[in-house]
Amino acid sequence: MRIGLPRALLYYWFGPAWKAFLQEIRLMPVVSRMTTKEILKQGVRVGVDEACLPVKVYLGHCLNLMSECDLLLVPRIVNLRKKEFICPKFMGLPEMVKAAVTNEYGPEGKERVLVWKSEHRSFWDAPPALPDYLRKLAGPGKIKTGLHRAKQVFREYRALLHQGYLPDEAEEILAGKNVHRREQGAAGLGVIGHPYCLYDHFLNMSLLTLLQRREYNYAVFTPELFSEEELSAEVADLAKPIFWTLGRRMLGAVRALRKKHVAGIIHLAAFACGPEALIGELIRRECQSYGLPLLQINLDEHSGEAGLLTRIEAFLDLINTHAHRREGIGCG
Numbered sequence: 001m002r003i004g005l006p007r008a009l010l011y012y013w014f015g016p017a018w019k020a021f022l023q024e025i026r027l028m029p030v031v032s033r034m035t036t037k038e039i040l041k042q043g044v045r046v047g048v049d050e051a052c053l054p055v056k057v058y059l060g061h062c063l064n065l066m067s068e069c070d071l072l073l074v075p076r077i078v079n080l081r082k083k084e085f086i087c088p089k090f091m092g093l094p095e096m097v098k099a100a101v102t103n104e105y106g107p108e109g110k111e112r113v114l115v116w117k118s119e120h121r122s123f124w125d126a127p128p129a130l131p132d133y134l135r136k137l138a139g140p141g142k143i144k145t146g147l148h149r150a151k152q153v154f155r156e157y158r159a160l161l162h163q164g165y166l167p168d169e170a171e172e173i174l175a176g177k178n179v180h181r182r183e184q185g186a187a188g189l190g191v192i193g194h195p196y197c198l199y200d201h202f203l204n205m206s207l208l209t210l211l212q213r214r215e216y217n218y219a220v221f222t223p224e225l226f227s228e229e230e231l232s233a234e235v236a237d238l239a240k241p242i243f244w245t246l247g248r249r250m251l252g253a254v255r256a257l258r259k260k261h262v263a264g265i266i267h268l269a270a271f272a273c274g275p276e277a278l279i280g281e282l283i284r285r286e287c288q289s290y291g292l293p294l295l296q297i298n299l300d301e302h303s304g305e306a307g308l309l310t311r312i313e314a315f316l317d318l319i320n321t322h323a324h325r326r327e328g329i330g331c332g
């Protein structure tokens, strides 16, 4: 039985652990390939206009996987921490996927969607809603050990992200492959955003690796380099806590990055993201109050590499000017 896992949205946080669970209960995980123009086009075609870009990408991955798997595993995430919430699009994701696959494959399409729900607890506390035949096939003991294994892989994977490996590199390391650490430049640069904006190489046109290339040579810091405790501590003094988990992490990262003396911050936001409209403004004010250069980029389905490169280069020039000013070097 092949179970499809779309490589989009919070796959970048949980994917390897979902895979480990499926393997432990003797199901075969099939992960979609990296996002491509074709996948994005499919998602845009079936997604409602109001859906944000990452959700459209997710739908594209689902349609792409349908022919390669028997069932599709879709998470329904309500919250990941107590007293916090995650964007409502994660709650309605299974319904959006079911509508999209029903359009393409008819009513039997939605029967092929398995939902794994996480609410007020982690994924590893309860298994996905497996149909009876799969539950019997796996056996109750196996499901328990599967959840245990998933929790273990989740910890190992997050530890690798924390060390600065990108998600695809961390997955290769978990699979026993050798991954060379990239040389990091001397100057630090923060790149913040939701994990699916930061780590989807197609959506951000490989920005993270680009910034580390010799001609730019930055040490790149993302929110995943900080622990959950560090990020929460950074925003503990806010008069009103931010209850969006992803937003809190981004604002916490801005404060933590400032202490690392990064030269500037690039904020990658997704087109049509509701929470980002508020968090983006908070990030802008925060950077302004520190005098920290900030570039906010809105990723959309029409983003082009040339336009992005021009903006990045202009921003890096600005950073250099800013650094020279701070050091008191005349810069014209």
Ligand code: SF4
Pocket (backbone or CB within 6 Å): 052, 053, 054, 055, 087, 088, 089, 090, 194, 246, 270, 272, 273, 274, 275, 276
């Ligand atoms: S947080 Fe924003 S980008 Fe992420 S799913 Fe919600 S609307 Fe989309």
